[in-house]
Amino acid sequence: MRVDVFTLFPGMFSSPFAESIMQRAMTQGLLDLRIHNIRDFTTDKHHVCDDMAYGGGGGMVMKPEPIFTAVESVFGMDQAQPIAAVPVILMSPAGRRFSHQIAIELAEHARIVLICGHYEGVDERVREHLCTDAISIGDYVLTGGELPAMVIVDAVSRQVPGVLPEFAPKVESHADGTLEYPHYTRPPVFRGWAVPDVLLSGNHAVIEKWRKAQSAERTRESGKAS
Numbered sequence: 001m002r003v004d005v006f007t008l009f010p011g012m013f014s015s016p017f018a019e020s021i022m023q024r025a026m027t028q029g030l031l032d033l034r035i036h037n038i039r040d041f042t043t044d045k046h047h048v049c050d051d052m053a054y055g056g057g058g059g060m061v062m063k064p065e066p067i068f069t070a071v072e073s074v075f076g077m078d079q080a081q082p083i084a085a086v087p088v089i090l091m092s093p094a095g096r097r098f099s100h101q102i103a104i105e106l107a108e109h110a111r112i113v114l115i116c117g118h119y120e121g122v123d124e125r126v127r128e129h130l131c132t133d134a135i136s137i138g139d140y141v142l143t144g145g146e147l148p149a150m151v152i153v154d155a156v157s158r159q160v161p162g163v164l165p166e167f168a169p170k171v172e173s174h175a176d177g178t179l180e181y182p183h184y185t186r187p188p189v190f191r192g193w194a195v196p197d198v199l200l201s202g203n204h205a206v207i208e209k210w211r212k213a214q215s216a217e218r219t220r221e222s223g224k225a226s
């Protein structure tokens with residue numbers, strides 16, 4: 001899967017994808033993550049990417065021209081994939097709320113584009129005329145769209161076949177509308193807190209029953225039961 005991210009702060013993406021499963025997915029060619037600096041697509045001497053908001057109010061707004069030029073240039077260089085066929089997603093607190101289902105939906109595409117806002121936000125014409133979608137990672141405001149883009153790349157990549165190790169569980173929290181059961185490992189007793197006896201029993205049928213009950217209980221307690 002290819003992901004093109006457009007940002008004013010490309011350096012933020014280096015370390016989260018230089019470790020663990022994401023790093024391996026990139027090395028194995030399962031995740032082709034390309035980070036583009038929007039500032040590289042400005043045409044003025046000072047590489048200006050933001051300006052004051054029409055109508056007043058504090059804060060700067062990201063200008064439309066460099067963002068359109070950046071996305072169109074990247075697609076212009078790649079005749080194999082017309083932009084119309086690819087989801088172009090703006091990171092926005094006003095977007096649809098990101099979820100496991102949306103991660104699955106996005107993983108079905110061979111390529112997606114993520115645009116990171118900053119400052120007061122992005123000129124609305126980007127949302128209206130360049131993007132096909134806008135996604136929020138939750139009802140709070142972050143400084144920029146970089147962390148939301150990283151969250152989306154991570155969650156979506158996990159849905160790409162081969163990214164998770166062979167032995168990874170096939171069903172995790174949210175996959176079937178429930179939360180996963182609790183996990184324990186050695187030692188059997190830590191600071192006086194013992195691992196539930198059932199997990200040491202070796203009886204797989206009983207363990208499976210316990211896990212199902214725990215999963216149901218957690219889901220009910222969290223209020224997430226569907």
Ligand SMILES: C[S@@+](CC[C@H](N)C(=O)[O-])C[C@H]1O[C@@H](n2cnc3c(N)ncnc32)[C@H](O)[C@@H]1O
Pocket residue numbers: 090091092093094115116117118119120121122135136137138139140141142143144145146148
């Ligand atoms: C400081 S925020 C702008 C917030 C905006 N003034 C508002 O009140 O909705 C700057 C950028 O961070 C990103 N961002 C902030 N919170 C986000 C969230 N919960 N989900 C997705 N993107 C977010 C967006 O790209 C946004 O344009």
